Structures are given as structure tokens and as C-alpha cells.
Amino acid sequence: MTHTEKNAVDLATPTGDGLDSRLVVERGSFRLDVALTAAPGDVVALLGPNGAGKTTALRALAGLVPLSGGHLRLDGAQLDRTPPESRPVGVVFQDYLLFPHLTALDNVAFGPRCHGATKAQARAQAAVWLERMGLAAHAGAKPRRLSGGQAQRVALARALATNPRLLLLDEPLAALDARTRLDIRAQLRRHLADFEAVAVLVTHDPLDAMVLADHLVVIEDGHIVQEGTPAHIARHPRTDYIAHLVGLNLYRGEAEGHTVRLDGGAGITTEEDLTGPVFVAFPPSAVTVHRARPTGASARNLWRCEVAGMETHSDQIRVALTGDLPLTADLTTIAAAELDLRAGATVWATVKATQTHAYPA
């Protein structure tokens, strides 16, 4: 189901600047096949579940994994067969991989040194980068003495110090605790905004992706299932995975006027008047749960369901329902208590047509 939102794609500029690639990597039964394009200044996020192939795509861009097919051009230059050390690419690895035997300064100076700078020049450049990251005071520290956030910034400085034309970040915030993460995410956003070449980041956290990137590429099982701006994807999810990420109930079916017949047999009445294959989405907060079948309900969407599970979600309780239609519903703690919900209980779920959102598949 490879689908491209033509209106949302940032195509590489006609001069050939930026990233233009189709990455095909075959490894046993797994096949990655994704086309990635981006103009200089773009921040692209590869989003997807574990094992979807995001990191493989990143490693292919870096040259750490050979391409089985496709092509890779960066600013007009063919890079398919170029070894990693000759690519103008910087990588921030998931656990940073700062060289433990070198100081923060020498870690950052490593790249310039490999690119022919003298020791003194490389160190001077590295000092400027650390200064920019607010880490001048930690230049002499070995990585093991840096906090997670500091190590992340040293890794970013190290990757940027070679002036790459393509910056790759593999789960740049995953190794941080929740509080540091907030800070570092904001800083990273600033640094990425300043970066004038292409940045590609891999994440499984939709929030990171939405905050940091201006173009989202969702990968599932080695293929792009959707791409576009964060706002567009949040409103129009195309797979369960994306819908779950943005917290929506999502169904696929055939529309006939205001009714959508789902593949499973159930029907949903929608506000939109459509024909043909469509997606229907509605948030869990739009679902109302009743113990008895409601009489004279204004909602025309009524399904008999069974409680499959419940979990606390800040001050709400998210209830998973199975039956006519598998769905999730958000209830207040009080409502859940009054309904005396427990696993296995039979309930009736209603959703107002005005709360649903249907769009062509």
C-alpha cells in the first residue's frame, strides 16, 4: 500500500540539490524499498514500529549497509557505491557511540582530523562546535563523565563538525530520561532549524517526529505507508499503526452516501457524503459507553461490544472494546465507575456521525 501524498512531498529542487534516493536493501526475507527525497534545509522523520526498516534505511544512507538496488544522489552526486568514509554524511547514533578513550573535544575533533585538518585546527573547530552546543566547560571530559543530554549534544557536534550535506539521526532522544528529553528535544529542534542541508531522523516516537520534522515518512514492514506533513498525517492516518500513534479509531470500508460498510460487516454513519473505498476515523473521546441498550438514541452509530481491557490514561480510562466493531473509548474515571466496567462485560457503544471523519482511501 505504498501511497504518496503528492501535495505534501517536498521534492528535491530541480538543480539536483538535496537528497534524491530510492533505497532497496534485501536481507533474507526482509526487503526494504523506500524512496526518500528532500530539499536542503528539510528535516525528514522516518517513523515506524520496531523492525520496520527505519534504521536499515538510515544505515543505507550512511553507506554502512550496501544497497541491493535503487539509487542515492546527494546534491547531484551519485553515492551508491561510495564507501561511508567518503560520503558527506554525519551520523548521530542511537547510543551516541562517543569514543570512550577520547575527551569530548577530541571526539568532535576526530572528524575534521580525518578530513585532513591538523591536530590544532581540528581542536579549534571542535571547540567552536562545543561552544555552540553550550558544552565549552565539558571539553576535557571523557564520555563516561557526561550526562545523557551532554553526550547527545557532543554526538551532534561530532556529526556536524565534518560539515555534512546529509545529517542522519538514529533515535536521537531515545536514550534520555523524560525530563532531559524535553530540553534536548527543544535544543535539537533549534540546531536542526539552523542546519542548512538535509537532515533525516529515525524515531518510533510520534511526538519527536512531529516536533522535529517538517516531513514525515511512515514506514511499515520495509515500505512507505504514508508520508506528508505531521499535521496532515495526524488528521488522515492510513494504517492502524499511525492511527494508534495519534490516538484515533481507524477503519477502512466502502462508502455509499453517508454510510460506510466495513470489511468486517459493521456499518458507520458519517457526516461526509462519499462513494467508494474510504477511511473512517474518530477519536476515543467521541465514543459513549452504555450498560443497557440506549433507547431513542440520537446517535445512529450503535454497536454491541464486550470490554476486552482497560488502562489508566492520565485522568482518563481507555477501554478496549471488541464485538461488532473493535474500538477504543476514553471515559472519565467516574463514568467508568458508574458503569461498573470490567473485562468481559457487555456494553453498547455509540458515536455521533458528526464526530467521525471519513476520507477517500
Add this chain to the structure above:
Amino acid sequence: MNAPLKDRAEAADTLTGGPRPRRAPRGVRGGAPLPLLLPALLALAFLVLPLVALLIRAPWRSMPDLLTSSEVWQALRLSLVCATAATAVCLVLGVPLAWLLARVEFPGRGLVRALVTLPLVLPPVVGGVALLMALGRNGVVGKSLDAWFGITLPFTTAGVVVAEAFVAMPFLVISVEGTLRAADPRYEEAATTLGASRFTAFRRVTLPLIAPGIAAGAVLAWARALGEFGATITFAGNFPGRTQTMPLAVYLALQNDPESAIALSLVLLAVSIAVLAGLRDRWMTAS
């Protein structure tokens, strides 16, 4: 605030009949069964007694004279020089071999590893004979070495180094390969993305990371080279001042001058203990 609490805890301990265990008990508590304890003590005695006997019979009074005699010094110096040179050979050739075995996939890698390990289990005398067949004056390679370059290895000091390196190399290769396998290869990847060639990545990143393993392997190889007897006497002979190392001198001395044999043995024992002490962080912590 803390102290009174601690006192009270200890008071409680005495009430409940003794302190609680501060940490998990190590090994078996209580009596070990006799069928296990007896052979265990016997084994311990078996290993320690000879060394104790060496100390008891040591001619402590004449020791200074024995150790300062020119023959002993000669043998000791030759041993140190040759063992160190052999270790250098092992390092220069063995570290790249270990890297190859740990990092490069190639057909027959298992076989190569087995061949590298072979000198570990091969009787050293056989190693010496094999070296003669290869590098002897009429050996497979030695013939050409002699004819083309005028290089003769057998029965020379260089031959001692060759024999010792042959026997000691596997210790270094295995130690370094193990360390390389344990080291994260992604550091090398990180280095290449920063523009380092594979060799630069090895030199500037991998080598410093595995330095402790290389050091341990080198010490091990050095100790093995220092004690080498069989391959050395077969390939290099036993010429005082040229190829007579400490173990050879000990063996020879035992025939006609047992006292100096004991003295020389004590020197080697002291060196061994020093090596063990140097490696204690690596090995003894496991116990």
C-alpha cells in the same frame, strides 16, 4: 541520627540470635562432604608442595654468589631479550591476525582459527622439529633464505626468538581476538562515518579500546616465551651466550650443579609470580 539506628539494629540482631547475613553467602556453607574435601586438599598440596620444596632447598646463603655469576647473568639477559623480541614479533603479526579472525568473514575462518590454536596443544619439541623442516638450513623456506639472503636461523639467537614466537603467538592471538569480539564494532562504524578509513578507524579507535586485552595477551605471550624449552633447544640448540636461555640453563645446571639450578628456578618462579600479579585484575577477580 544514623548511628543510634544502627546500634538499635545491632541490638535487635543480638536478640534474634546473631547478625543477619550482610551479603549472600558464597559457595556451600557448612561442612563439605569428605569425598570432595579430601581430593581437593590433596590437589592443593600437590600443586603447592613442589614450590615450597624449592624454597626449602634453596641455597639461600650462596644465593647472591650464584645469581651474580656471569653464566646466570648471561642466560637471564638472553632470556629477557629473546622473550621480549618474541613478544614484539607476536604483537606486530598477531594483532592483525586477531583482527582478521574477529572482524572479517572469509571462507575457512574456523580452520584458520584451529591452525592458530594448534601450537597451544602441540608438544613444543614437535614445534621445534617442524621449525627446522621449514626454516632449517635445508628447510622448505630456510633453503631459500640461506641461498638468497644468507640468513640462517637455526642455532642462532634469532632462532631462539623464532621458536619462542611460534609457541607464544597463539596466546596473544586468542587473547586479542576475544577482546576484539567483546568490543563493539559499531565504534569502527562511527569512525568511518566521520571520514576515517578502515585502517585509521582501527588505529585510532579500535586499538585504544582493546589495549587492555593486548597488554594481557602480550604479558601472557612473554611469560610463555620466557619459559619456552622444547622448541628452543630443538630449533636453536643450547649454546651459552647465544641460545642458552634460562630454562635451558636450569636443565643443564641440574646435571652438574643442582644448587645453581635451584637458584635459577627461583628466579623464574619470581618472574611468574610477578606476571600473575600483573594480570590479577583480569583473572583473579573472577574467583
